[in-house]
Amino acid sequence: MGELDEEAMHDSEVLPAERPNPLVIAAGITARGGVLWLVVAGLLALAGRPATAKRALLAAAVALPIGHLTGLAVPRRRPRTSMPARTALPEHPDSSSFPSKHAVTAAAFGTATALVDRKAAAFVVPLVLLVAYSRLRTRVHWPSDVLGGLLIGAAVALVLTRV
Template identity: 40%
Template sequence: MLEQLLHIDGQILLWIQEYLRFPALTSVMKDITNLGNAGILWILITIVLLLDKKTRNVGYMSALALIGSLIVDNILLKNLVARTRPYEVIDGLKLLIEKQSDYSFPSGHTGSSFASAIVLWKELPRKYGVMALIVAVLIAYSRLYVGVHYPSDVLAGVVIGAVLALVSVWLVKKIQGQKKLVK
């Protein structure tokens, strides 16, 4: 069963390469994937949120979710699962960016993107939250497009990021609620 899922993962990447890669789109997808490098886009947004008193709690939520994503995705799971990158094992898959220095599962770019974007979607006015989710989806897809992740890596990043976002929102609201009771 697992071998069959891994085979499907690889076939999806080859299908994307065959039918969805276009020269005009490739440079855009490289730029989009770079937005997720080291979570820098989401870190910068979080810092901006932390600077304004009105959005500080959202900044706390996003920071907590991003730290959780770093720990769960990049420190724990990548090293425990130690999944080889798809471009190293799928015959015919062409890598469009530089080789990655860490393991494949789960996608850290996707995890951090969804961790922060779902916080923003839940806690900011809809137009900002929807924009954040669109960027997160584009970053996630870009990881498949450039050939550095399997679809299951990206799916795991979405799920982990979403869970961490929801836990972070709940935790900050719980802590803030307790603080108000103390005053």
């Protein structure tokens, strides 16, 4: 897996080395600590979907500490790079790279939304994917960190749906 992660981090058409689009940078910054999902939940509630907003926020709120605890249990160094893609971020996180907490929270919110409200999911899922991509594009996570985060977040939302 480490070799695949290393290969994916090189300059390519999918993950260019130059500075990312401001929208990609903004997705990563606003999703920090789940702030983006608070705003999205507010928009869902204003759009007449308060139950969806509550369920999605609950999933994200449960998933975030699970992501942090997993990071403590599975310490992993972050990719080291000085590419413009990485230096575009105002933050330079040094916590464990696995899992991507941004991806954990995004996937929990998006999966919970998709399980209860397909129309709202059409709006939310692209944001989830943008946040996940932002973590790769800005080189703060290995691809397996983001994939692991997406899987953990989705699992949390699925478990909560059954509880």
